[in-house]
Amino acid sequence: TQIVTVPTTPFDGQAPGTSGLRKKVKVFQQPGYAENFIQSVFDVVERAPGAVLVIGGDGRYHNRTVIQQAIRMAAANGYARVLVGQGGILSTPAASHVIRKYKASGGLILSASHNPAGPDEDFGIKYNIANGGPAPESVTGAMLERTRVIDRWLTVEAPDVDLDTLGETAVRGLTVQVLDPVADYADLMETLFDFDAIRKVVASGFTMRMDSMSAVTGPYAVEILERRLGFAPGTVVNAVPLEDFGGHHPDPNLIHAKELYDLMMSEDAPDIGAASDGDGDRNLIIGRGRFITPSDSLAMLAANIEIAPAYRGRLAGIARSMPTSAAADRVAEALGVPCFETPTGWKFFGNLLDAGKVTICGEESAGTGSDHVREKDGLWAVLLWLNVLAVRGISVDDLAREHWARFGRNYYARHDFEGIATEGANALMDGLKAQLADLPGKTFGPLTVQVADSFSYTDPVDGSVSANQGIRVLFEDGSRIVMRLSGTGTQGATLRLYLERYEPSFGDLDADTGVMLQAQIAAAEAIAGIVAHTGRTAPDVIT
Ligand code: VG1
Ligand code: CO
DSSP, X not given: OOEEEEEOOOOTTOOOBBTBEEEEHHHHTSTTXXXXXXXXXXXXXXXXXXXXXXXXXXOOTTHHHHHHHHHHHHHHTTXXXXXXXXXXXXXXXXXXXXXXXXXXXXXXXXXXXXXXXXXXXXXXXXXXXXXXXXXXXXXXXXXXXXXXXXXXXXXXXXXXXXXXXXXXXXXXXXXXEEEOTTHHHHHHHHHHSOHHHHHHHHHTTOOEEEEOTTSTHHHHHIIIIIIITOOOTTSEESOSOOTTGGGOOOOOSTTTTHHXXXXXXXXXOOSEEXXXXXXXXXXXXXXXXXXXXXXXXXXXXXXXGGGSXXXXXXXXXXXXETTSOTHHHHHHXXXXXXXXXXXXXXXXXXXXXXXXXXXXXXXXXXXXXXXXXXXXXHHHHHHHHHHHHHHHTOOHHXXXXXXXXXXXXXXXXXEEEEEEOHHHHHHHHHHHHXXXXXXXXXXXXXXXXXEEEXXXXXXXXXXXXXXXXXXXXXXXXXXXXXXXEOSSOSSSEEEEEEEEEEEOTTSOOSOOHHHHTHHHHHHHHHHHOHHHXXXXXXXXXXX
């Protein structure tokens, strides 16, 4: 193989964030930009000579270009085989499964997830390790170090691979296999859930709408929901992945999936509504007349997971990210299993899943998943909901009410202030840190601060410490506020304010969330000075 060595100099700011490197497409289009990052990955990750690499993305603009670059670079860097999804498509959970199933050394997932796509929008590259999960901080740290000193990248001269035709091609010494991006994943889902039970209720009139938001889950959802489970054609809407996601902002929340929400609150609502994000790892669940917050969804699924065949009798533990509500903790306590609290980002669940300490994990940002892969998995969550509803013969709303009547309800909301000035955002966080020692004992309206800290996580498996993972203010009545800056944005800073208040089972279980959280919202403003620091009087998105 004739390896071409291309001299280069480092680019600033190639730090992988919460979920990989995310920048504007224009940034990725600079000569050498993607190559520098990919070479830095290849230079530091663990791989034996002749290793297998998985490559796939969410189909957004620039996906095919980077795939071709990555294939040539993989050939020059000693990989023996690349597995790439047909059309360059692999949802994030499907990529995780393919890495595990074919014992790859890792994979490049090309996605900026829920961020908009198109020539003026976002692109991203993420590396997952051999367990199928996002590279842990030790690895992303090494990648960043490498990007700072990189002076060459390696490639070969070869024509583009035909990504649309299944089968194998040789690229110099490398074998590139284009595989069906859906089949392996759909087969895996059949091994986890009771498809017969779901088919039965579908046949007897149970209806659904799945909004794939013109992003990657369309082909997966059509195959699984319509072809294998028998939902009517057209159940999946926005089912074709488009390079610009049809102009959608594929973030499955009440703002960006508003059409679905409106349908579910109307008289024409089907039994369940669901949506997923750009790369297929998030899920939104709305019952007829009932929105389920992601934090509640985690708790409700954990409480019922043993209904699904693959999970019968084997719930080992639950994990949630720190800003996710404590609803799951109550389920864990009732079921006598441990509950782990990790920093934001799926990479922190990997060790717990590998060690068998937890079976189900979730984040307040609409991510739920289990030990079947090492990523959050949007369609998996939808299928688990379907499995539970089908077997129990219950509606989403009834299941929610029943859950709260047993465990109480954690009223929960997240307020996002997007694209704010970085200086203001940093000043706000610095101001919070400076107050931590003085806050305990102070009162804000009806609330008295019990504890205030900056969240630090010690991984129970490898002992690694991740500090500075968000500011928590815990009040004496058990309610809390959390603030942190997003690590997935590409413009300015995004402040996330997480609000939570517990209402016991004998309390008011069906109140308006905004009303229930008024005292916490006011306390957050008083403590953090959000208006003064950001110039915003209201959040851009409330989820
Ligand atoms: C956000 C979410 C986090 C999630 C991450 C990746 O991160 O808060 O829970 O794991 O996105 O999700 P941040 O740093 O912006 O808060 V995905 O679906 O965009 O890959
Ligand atoms: Co995503």
